Amino acid sequence: MANPKPEELARIEYKPPKTGWMDTPAEIRKGMFCHAGKSKSLEYVGLPNPRQWTVMEEDWKLPENWQEIFIEGLRERVNKFRSFRLFLDICVRCGACADKCHFYIGGGDPKNMPVLRAELLRSVYRKYCTTSGKIMGKIAGARELTVDVLKEIWYYAYQCTECRRCSLFCPYGIDTAEITILARELLNLLGLNIDWIAGPVANCYRTGNHLGLQPHTIKDTFDMFADDLETFTGIRVNPTFNRKGAEILVVVPSGDFFADPGTYTTMGELLLFHELGLDYTWSTYASEGGDFGFFTSNEMAKRLHSKIYAEAKRLKVKWILGGECGHMWRVWHQYHNTWFGPMDFLEEPVSPITGTKFENAKSNKTVHICEFTSDLIKNGKLNLDKSRNDDLVVTFHDSCNTSRGMGFLEEPRYIINNVCNKFYEMPPNTIREQTFCCGSGSGLNASENMEIRLRGGLPRANAVKHVVQKYGVNMLSCICAIDRAALTASVDYWVPGTRVTGVHEMVGNALVMKGEKKRTTNLRGDPLPGMEGE
Amino acid sequence: MPHLEFEGQQYEVDEDGYLTDWQAWKEGMAQVMAQQDGLTLTSEHWEIIKFLREYFIKFQIAPMIKILVKELGKAMGPEKGNTKYLYELFPAGPAKQACRFAGLPKPTGCV
Numbered sequence: 001m002a003n004p005k006p007e008e009l010a011r012i013e014y015k016p017p018k019t020g021w022m023d024t025p026a027e028i029r030k031g032m033f034c035h036a037g038k039s040k041s042l043e044y045v046g047l048p049n050p051r052q053w054t055v056m057e058e059d060w061k062l063p064e065n066w067q068e069i070f071i072e073g074l075r076e077r078v079n080k081f082r083s084f085r086l087f088l089d090i091c092v093r094c095g096a097c098a099d100k101c102h103f104y105i106g107g108g109d110p111k112n113m114p115v116l117r118a119e120l121l122r123s124v125y126r127k128y129c130t131t132s133g134k135i136m137g138k139i140a141g142a143r144e145l146t147v148d149v150l151k152e153i154w155y156y157a158y159q160c161t162e163c164r165r166c167s168l169f170c171p172y173g174i175d176t177a178e179i180t181i182l183a184r185e186l187l188n189l190l191g192l193n194i195d196w197i198a199g200p201v202a203n204c205y206r207t208g209n210h211l212g213l214q215p216h217t218i219k220d221t222f223d224m225f226a227d228d229l230e231t232f233t234g235i236r237v238n239p240t241f242n243r244k245g246a247e248i249l250v251v252v253p254s255g256d257f258f259a260d261p262g263t264y265t266t267m268g269e270l271l272l273f274h275e276l277g278l279d280y281t282w283s284t285y286a287s288e289g290g291d292f293g294f295f296t297s298n299e300m301a302k303r304l305h306s307k308i309y310a311e312a313k314r315l316k317v318k319w320i321l322g323g324e325c326g327h328m329w330r331v332w333h334q335y336h337n338t339w340f341g342p343m344d345f346l347e348e349p350v351s352p353i354t355g356t357k358f359e360n361a362k363s364n365k366t367v368h369i370c371e372f373t374s375d376l377i378k379n380g381k382l383n384l385d386k387s388r389n390d391d392l393v394v395t396f397h398d399s400c401n402t403s404r405g406m407g408f409l410e411e412p413r414y415i416i417n418n419v420c421n422k423f424y425e426m427p428p429n430t431i432r433e434q435t436f437c438c439g440s441g442s443g444l445n446a447s448e449n450m451e452i453r454l455r456g457g458l459p460r461a462n463a464v465k466h467v468v469q470k471y472g473v474n475m476l477s478c479i480c481a482i483d484r485a486a487l488t489a490s491v492d493y494w495v496p497g498t499r500v501t502g503v504h505e506m507v508g509n510a511l512v513m514k515g516e517k518k519r520t521t522n523l524r525g526d527p528l529p530g531m532e533g534e
Numbered sequence: 535m536p537h538l539e540f541e542g543q544q545y546e547v548d549e550d551g552y553l554t555d556w557q558a559w560k561e562g563m564a565q566v567m568a569q570q571d572g573l574t575l576t577s578e579h580w581e582i583i584k585f586l587r588e589y590f591i592k593f594q595i596a597p598m599i600k601i602l603v604k605e606l607g608k609a610m611g612p613e614k615g616n617t618k619y620l621y622e623l624f625p626a627g628p629a630k631q632a633c634r635f636a637g638l639p640k641p642t643g644c645v
Binding site for chain 1: 594643
């Protein structure tokens with residue numbers, strides 16, 4: 001299905017329908033949702049109700065007692081998670097969040113106002129879990145859970161990227177992402193996952209990464225990286241895999257092994273580690289930083305995340321270095337210790353190059369690669385030639401999970417400023433904590449839902465367009481693999497001509513290595529500035 | 535679930551027309567799928583389809599375009615080892631269209 005033209009898609013109708021939201025049925029429309037999770041993927045990890053079903057068909061093949069399962073599941077979670085109960089109870093519907101959501105801004109559907117999206121579930125909560133809702137029904141904002149209501153909750157739970165921009169503006173601090181997370185968890189009790197999440201979850205459980213890359217595939221891919229790097233630099237990198245006794249285990253999103261432009265980020269990292277002579281290993285099992293289980297249920301998130309520590313223990317490494325990934329850091333930062341407790345078998349991370357102790361990583365023993373690299377730069381350990389990136393006019397997209405999820409703002413900027421000469425920020429209300437989502441996070445970067453992805457990507461793309469016009473920006477940098485995949489499609493549509501890069505790709509370009517040959521190309525094989533025709 | 539009709543038999547495909555079981559693939563299916571897309575397969579198409587199948591059997595995933603380009607270049611020279619050539623053969627994209635003809639699933643995740 002061809003997508004509408006940008007000028008058509010940008011004509012957004014913000015006028016709400018005449019009828020109240022409860023009396024306006026959701027219109028499930030192609031281009032806005034992802035395909036249903038496949039039976040075999042659900043079966044593989046033991047998720048409930050595996051079967052073939054299709055979103056556009058009337059019958060979603062729910063279990064007979066689906067209503068009971070959902071309501072019981074809701075009650076259980078309301079009792080278990082105090083935050084969830086609080087977020088359901090305290091919203092005063094002030095609307096501060098309404099126009100903060102990228103899906104609402106780019107689509108105009110009132111049910112994508114975070115307040116209303118949450119209200120879809122909240123109304124069911126009132127009906128079955130509160131006295132006022134039980135007695136007064138609709139007057140108290142309560143409604144019965146019918147099949148249509150369930151479908152509506154599903155439709156909009158997968159039109160939220162859990163980016164939390166809304167929560168930043170909520171005077172009560174309600175985290176709507178958490179409501180979406182739990183709505184998805186409840187939907188999963190009925191087998192209502194999407195294929196783009198269920199597939200990677202099953203793959204990850206089987207092979208250790210979302211793509212289903214097997215050990216020899218990963219090795220073969222790295223051989224190709226090494227070949228390319230040797231062509232560009234004259235230096236042969238020799239990464240090791242599953243090596244016991246290495247000091248550091250490196251874990252990055254598997255998208256960076258497989259999809260451009262993420263692959264160039266991995267290549268940049270390979271050059272950096274080689275130059276440092278770092279005692280590190282990759283793992284073909286802990287070969288995924290991301291965790292699509294996090295978009296499924298708390299339990300599934302735990303199951304998939306645990307492999308990283310199992311592998312760290314098996315290999316007897318001292319600590320873990322994590323790559324440019326988005327939600328991996330949210331999981332590590334916010335959930336990890338509750339799930340697994342302190343990692344006593346690992347050591348507090350210390351950079352072997354600078355001696356810096358990463359105090360912030362004391363408990364989970366995991367350091368972000370941007371922390372690691374900015375510390376190297378700060379201590380003068382890297383020889384960097386910024387001019388190699390002079391063909392780039394760079395801006396930086398903060399990933400929702402690293403910026404809002406863990407307050408990680410300065411390090412990537414510090415690196416960028418040290419590896420390239422031309423860096424311009426997008427407007428302040430679109431970066432740092434207020435960053436706009438790429439539009440496809442939380443497992444929504446499929447192709448069949450391209451319309452909603454492009455709509456959700458509009459606010460970010462619009463800010464990119466601003467710096468393109470004002471400063472001539474031609475490169476959008478980011479530190480997340482979903483970003484790299486999603487923004488590539490989004491800017492290609494809204495701001496054609498702009499490209500996307502990881503921060504460590506630019507590091508790899510600028511890094512002057514011992515014994516390297518005269519570099520004439522960047523890591524993409526394109527001529528370096530001034531080297532055209534050499 | 536939609537189906538692909540081939541030699542009097544029905545084969546399961548997903549919503550985007552990808553065969554759900556890559557092992558059920560038969561050579562003739564590629565031509566049927568191509569016809570539905572308004573293409574006629576030539577020996578150049580087949581070079582790619584065969585490469586994709588062989589790669590998949592070895593690695594259990596379709597190759598990224600970079601590998602496809604590189605391997606084609608090695609085997610058949612630079613005039614075939616480039617993205618433009620692949621898009622001329624498979625206008626809907628080598629990753630998507632050619633994989634579908636070859637009966638292979640599309641990769642999922644942060645890609």
